Amino acid sequence: MDAKSENSNLIAGDTGDWEVVIGMEVHAQVTSNAKLFSGASTEFGGDPNSHVSLVDAAMPGMLPVINETCVAQAVRTGLGLKAEINLYSVFDRKNYFYPDLPQGYQISQYKNPIVGEGEVIVDLLSGERVIVGIERLHLEQDAGKSLHDQHPQNSYVDLNRSGVALMEIVSKPDLRSSEQAKAYVSKLRTILRYLGTCDGNMEQGSLRADVNVSVRRPGDEFGTRCEIKNVNSIRFIGQAIEYEARRQIEIIEDGGTIDQETRLFDAKTGETRSMRSKEEAHDYRYFPDPDLLPLELSQEFVDEIAASLPELPDEKRARFIADYGLTPYDADVLVSERESVDYFEEVATGRDAKQAANWVINELFGRLNKEGLTIGDGPISSAQLGGIVDLIKDGTISGKIAKDVFDIVWTEGGDPAEIVEKRGLKQVTDTGAIEKAVDEVMAANPDKVAQAKEKPALAGWFVGQVMKATGGKASPQAVNALLKSKLGIE
Amino acid sequence: MSVDRATVLRIARLARVAITDEEAQRLESELSGILDWVAQLDELDTANVEPMTRVEAMTMKMRKDEVTDGFCADDIVKNAPEEDDHYFVVPKIVE
Numbered sequence: 001m002d003a004k005s006e007n008s009n010l011i012a013g014d015t016g017d018w019e020v021v022i023g024m025e026v027h028a029q030v031t032s033n034a035k036l037f038s039g040a041s042t043e044f045g046g047d048p049n050s051h052v053s054l055v056d057a058a059m060p061g062m063l064p065v066i067n068e069t070c071v072a073q074a075v076r077t078g079l080g081l082k083a084e085i086n087l088y089s090v091f092d093r094k095n096y097f098y099p100d101l102p103q104g105y106q107i108s109q110y111k112n113p114i115v116g117e118g119e120v121i122v123d124l125l126s127g128e129r130v131i132v133g134i135e136r137l138h139l140e141q142d143a144g145k146s147l148h149d150q151h152p153q154n155s156y157v158d159l160n161r162s163g164v165a166l167m168e169i170v171s172k173p174d175l176r177s178s179e180q181a182k183a184y185v186s187k188l189r190t191i192l193r194y195l196g197t198c199d200g201n202m203e204q205g206s207l208r209a210d211v212n213v214s215v216r217r218p219g220d221e222f223g224t225r226c227e228i229k230n231v232n233s234i235r236f237i238g239q240a241i242e243y244e245a246r247r248q249i250e251i252i253e254d255g256g257t258i259d260q261e262t263r264l265f266d267a268k269t270g271e272t273r274s275m276r277s278k279e280e281a282h283d284y285r286y287f288p289d290p291d292l293l294p295l296e297l298s299q300e301f302v303d304e305i306a307a308s309l310p311e312l313p314d315e316k317r318a319r320f321i322a323d324y325g326l327t328p329y330d331a332d333v334l335v336s337e338r339e340s341v342d343y344f345e346e347v348a349t350g351r352d353a354k355q356a357a358n359w360v361i362n363e364l365f366g367r368l369n370k371e372g373l374t375i376g377d378g379p380i381s382s383a384q385l386g387g388i389v390d391l392i393k394d395g396t397i398s399g400k401i402a403k404d405v406f407d408i409v410w411t412e413g414g415d416p417a418e419i420v421e422k423r424g425l426k427q428v429t430d431t432g433a434i435e436k437a438v439d440e441v442m443a444a445n446p447d448k449v450a451q452a453k454e455k456p457a458l459a460g461w462f463v464g465q466v467m468k469a470t471g472g473k474a475s476p477q478a479v480n481a482l483l484k485s486k487l488g489i490e
Numbered sequence: 491m492s493v494d495r496a497t498v499l500r501i502a503r504l505a506r507v508a509i510t511d512e513e514a515q516r517l518e519s520e521l522s523g524i525l526d527w528v529a530q531l532d533e534l535d536t537a538n539v540e541p542m543t544r545v546e547a548m549t550m551k552m553r554k555d556e557v558t559d560g561f562c563a564d565d566i567v568k569n570a571p572e573e574d575d576h577y578f579v580v581p582k583i584v585e
Contacts, residue, residue: 032555039558048576049566053559057566069555097506099580146583156577159566283504293550294543 009177010218013249019218020245021225022181022211023173026188027166028198029142029206030073036141036165037064037107044204048158056163058102063291070165071295073197074114074139076305077167080195080312081134083118085302089138091292094284099157100144108168110286113138114295120171120191121314122183123332132184133172142166161205167198173212173222178241182234185209186336190313193338208232213244215252223248224258228272231265240265244272316341324353333361339375340365346382351389359389363406384409387416396420398427400472428474431482434466437474438482441465449487456489492529493521 010017032042038055055062078085090112093105115137122130144159169188175181189207192198200207209232214225226248228240243265248258263272311319313335320331334344334357343364348356364385368378388405391397397405397420405416405425420426428434441462442449452458459480466479498517502509509517563576572579 034553034555034557034559038560039553039556040560041557047563049563049578050576051560052563052566054562054565055559065551065553067555068552071552095504099578099583146580147577148583150574150577151579153582154572154579155581155583156574157580158577283500285504288543293548296549 009180011215011245011249013253015253017218018215018245018249019176020178020241021173021214021216021222022175022178022241023225024169024171024175024181024184024212025210026169026171026185027142027208027210028077028169028188028192028200030070030139030165030167031197031199032067032069032073032165034067034069035163036067036070036139038163040163042164046160048156049160051160052162056102056159058104064107064289066292066295067165070139071114071297072301072305073165074137074167075297075302076195076309077169077192077197078115078118078137079302079306079309080191080197081115081118081120081137081169083134083137084116085297086112086114086116087297087299087302088112089114089295091139091289091295092286093289094140094286096282096284098143099155100146100159100162102144102159102162106141106143107289107292108140108286109138112294120184120187122180122187123317123328124179124183127328130174130176130180130184132174132180135170135172137167137169140166140168173214178238178245181211181241182238185234185237187313190336190338194310194312196310202233205232209237211237211240211244213241213248214258215245215248223252224260226258226261226263226272228263228265229275236265236267239267239270240272243270247272313341320353320357324348324357326354326357330357330361333365337375343375343382347386347389349386351386352393355389355392356386359385359406363403367406367410379411379413380406380409384416391416391420395475396426398472398476400467400476401425401427404472425473428470428478431478434470434474434478435482437466437469438462438479438486441469442486452487453489456487459483459487459489462487492525493518497521 010019012018029042030036034040035042035053035056038053040053040056041051043051055064075085089109091107092110094108094110095105097104113136117136118134120132120134122132124130142161142164144157144162147156147158150156171184175184185207189198189200192207193200198206202208208230211228211231212225213228214223216223226244228244231237231240244263251258262275264275265272316335317328317331320326320334321328326334333340335341340360344356344360347360364375364378364380368375385406388402388409391405392399392402396417401420405419408414408419408423409416445465448458448461452462462483463476463479466483467474467476495514495518498509498514498521501521502514502517567573567576567578570578
């Protein structure tokens, strides 16, 4: 980041400028069939306590046995974050009491996480690029879920989530604005979804963030930070940071000091509020879990996963720009969702990639946005859209007619080539037919003909009339050429 | 004495163990005694000794990612003091 872009992120206070410093702990649910240490299902939305084994319920004498796939997914994620993989890592117990934590401790990794330092490249819409350091990634168990609105005096506890594998991905305090923080989480989510290690579904809680916020005078040491727990949407992350930075600046400017504390974001008010008082500050008394041996991986295990990594968003983006000549903006739009990029590549294969990008971004995404659909719900397959692009390419239809064909395929379905054939939408390239239309338009408008001979720009009006007369099917190139020669305005 | 009264009370609270003043007094000396006894190990130089994590040379067993367990909600809530529709029912948790 250069000094100029850094300055643009400063927040003006009453006594001068402030810089906000943000670090994130993202909890990402590992995509797996079974839980981290038991054979119970991870599926979302089961009946209460149906996806719970005696291990997850912490019945006496139950022992955890680690799920190999969850380990592989953590390694895969680490490799995707260009991070060092620790072949030796240790599971610890993090001790605290809560009704949704039957063990009385969470199995996590403390001193020896499975993944060490890495980085995430974040490109902002403004063109600014931030490289966010990853401090570590560790595996841990999720807790159960408490419901508070079922009963006036009681809470209800469902342990279906208890024991599901989470990756806690800890960033360095490298973020300097709410925009950067939001872009970082979006990018991280995209990478996880490319890797297939987390579905990134924030509504279902598969991805949530603890946000550490502090403020300082530019160039000063870090200020005291507050941790905003469990923010579960990217928009809320931005709101929470904006509010929290303002709150801290006001306190300091009024002569106060910031207490290091845990806070909650209230989505209804857009504010953060203190969650735990100081005397109840948690003391987790971490120690190595005696039920689990250290996790030792072979280099071959890691290498095998490395060999199976897909092309990641940064690589795809670079390739689209270099090989396809796409703009950085278009490339970003395409790579941000795995489904979008897969769809685009299917359309682009064997075709003009730039034209394919135009149709995917402008027509398809435009229509999907308009109708509030995601790419998975859209009624046009990549093969159908590819078919339309083919028809333009070989001159069967004009770009304008292609939009009509797109509309027909969208609402009625069907094969584009067949639709064009059956409905007589083929572009008229037969010069005789076009010439006839040109002659008719010219004969009917002698005054315009005279004007156009003086002002060649008026020829455009004739093009429009001829296209109208031919139902839009005349080849625009052929119409232009004929008009120019007949009006004598070469 | 390495453990004072405040520490005893703090540990008791963290472990959710209710203790009387009498017990706290006794625990103060007992816990100190235990820690002092274990502290003898500090006399050894273990700077280059790997922590012992296992008696025999064995590596951690792993399970395959298959759903082999669960679907026994009746059993899970069987011993709960109170349940409703297979949920554990607990006193209201106030955030």
